[in-house]
Amino acid sequence: MKSYQMFIDGEFVDAVDGRCFASQNPYTGDAWARVPSAGSEDVARAVDAADRAWREGPWGQMTATERGALLWKLGDLIARDAGRLAETEVRDNGKLMAEMLAQVRYLTQWFRYFGGLADKIEGTVPPLDKPGYFQFTRNEPLGVVAVITPWNSPLMLLAWKVAPALAAGCTVVVKPSEFTSASTLELASLFLEAGFPRGVFNVITGFGAEAGASLVTDRRVRKVTFTGSDATGRLINQQCAAQFKHVSLELGGKSPNIVFDDADLDAAVAGAISGIFAASGQTCIAGSRLLLQESIHDVFVERLLATVTNARLGDPMLPTTQVGPITTPAQYDKVLSYIDIARQEGATCVLGGKPSDIGGLFVEPTVFTDVTPAMRIAQEEVFGPVLAVIRFRDESEAIEIANGTAYGLGAGVWTRDIGRAFRVSRQIEAGTVWVNTYRAVSFMSPFGGYKDSGIGRENGIGAIREYLQTKSVWINTEAPPANPFTIR
Known part of the structure; x- marks a missing residue:
């Protein structure tokens, strides 16, 4: 040692x-x-x-x-x-x-x-x-x-x-x-x-x-x-x-990743995955709330699950590994406890929701649908690979849900409408708003x-x-x- x-x-x-x-x-x-x-x-x-x-x-x-x-x-x-x-x-x-x-x-x-x-x-x-x-x-x-x-x-x-x-x-x-x-x-x-x-x-x-x-x-x-x-x-x-x-x-953060029905869905799916499953969700800017416009909700979730289901868990030293372990035993227990809380509050687990079969401190990438904004899974920072999917009707409701937590660190907006990109990024209460990307940082760009x-x-x-x-x-x-x- x-x-x-x-x-x-x-x-x-x-x-x-x-x-x-x-x-x-x-x-x-x-x-x-x-x-x-x-x-x-x-x-x-x-x-x-x-x-x-x-x-x-x-x-x-x-x-x-x-x-x-x-x-x-x-x-x-x-x-x-x-x-x-x-x-x-x-x-x-x-x-x-x-x-x-x-x-x-x-x-x-x-x-x-x-x-x-x-x-x-x-x-x-x-x-x-x-x-x-x-x-x-x-x-x-x-x-x-x-x-x-x-x-x-x-x-x-x-x-x-x-x-x-x-x-x-x-x-x-x-x-x-x-x-x-x-x-x-x-x-x-x-x-x-x-x-x-x-x-x-x-x-x-x-x-x-x-x-x-x-x-x-x-x-x-x-x-x-x-x-x-x-x-x-x-x-x-x-x-x-x-x-x-x-x-x-x-x-901390409880960052919303907002996908509108005019977005490039392939790019948005990749952005949603990057936002929550990269780094096993252990990042303050994790896009742990995925806000989907109702008209694209089902097809988006289907595409998301098709990709995440095949995520490779394992040795973080290997270049083929995509999801590593939770860093500490206490954090591992916390992540699993929030999964239990989400089920108790009525959210639907459509992927994962348990420790990985490979053992150790691994938690399967987890996705919950039927999440309402008031649920703890949508309000409190989990700091793990757990995604809460929330439906919204229109731009106004998306902004209301996005701003409806105590946090305001980051947010994502996915749209082809440049006017909407400016409107929504202006109204979101967060220090960083990414439009059609996520988790980009630079030594030149203010962060907080x-x-x-x-x-x-x-x-x-x-x-x-x-x-x-x-x-x-x-x-x-x-x-x-x-x-x-x-x-x-």
């Missing part, structure tokens, strides 16, 4: 008290790696290092161009080691090698993009209404950033946060999910090889109740960026509010949620501002002395 160490202040170290825990391979069920379990003292060491690197170390004295060059170098190293990093992710979270390799290869672009933006951060010189003064603004880094990542796409979602944070001049302490810590620790060695100063990038591993809570509540941490469940996000938001920390949250799906935006030019604060500087050039008891 491979043993890992945390990465603190440029060195790989064990937990102070020596505690460790095992990481399991979701496909084999075997423990394959040993990971340190951080306590509050370990967290304090990591935050010390990050705070020192920001306030006193060379990171703060480097030019933005120099910081950007390091990010570019890191991107090159990730591209070189993409295969190794992707294999580590597959062992840890059970997702397909084809998807993980594509993700890791692509995330190099985040470090190149934000590396290029690092020296494009500019202030302003506002035209003042007060003669005799010169005023300008500076955009300065917030300081130490806590980065908390989930188990479904650890490195991709880390890049979304760490690349803009470092480009802005911040330092970071990363806490990956306890289920998928290995790939982040493998990545840490590339920061060392790229030449980042000590303390700029740190990784602590462990559990949320101890390591995560200590990190979030440390007063030297000036921003927390988190991807995960809405329940945990709500708790983190409350903790950050108590200390007036900056926070960005990318939380409405409503309970989160706060803030990742990716795109604006993401770097999530890690900056604006300072106004006033200089008296020739203004005469004024009454000291009045505002100037």
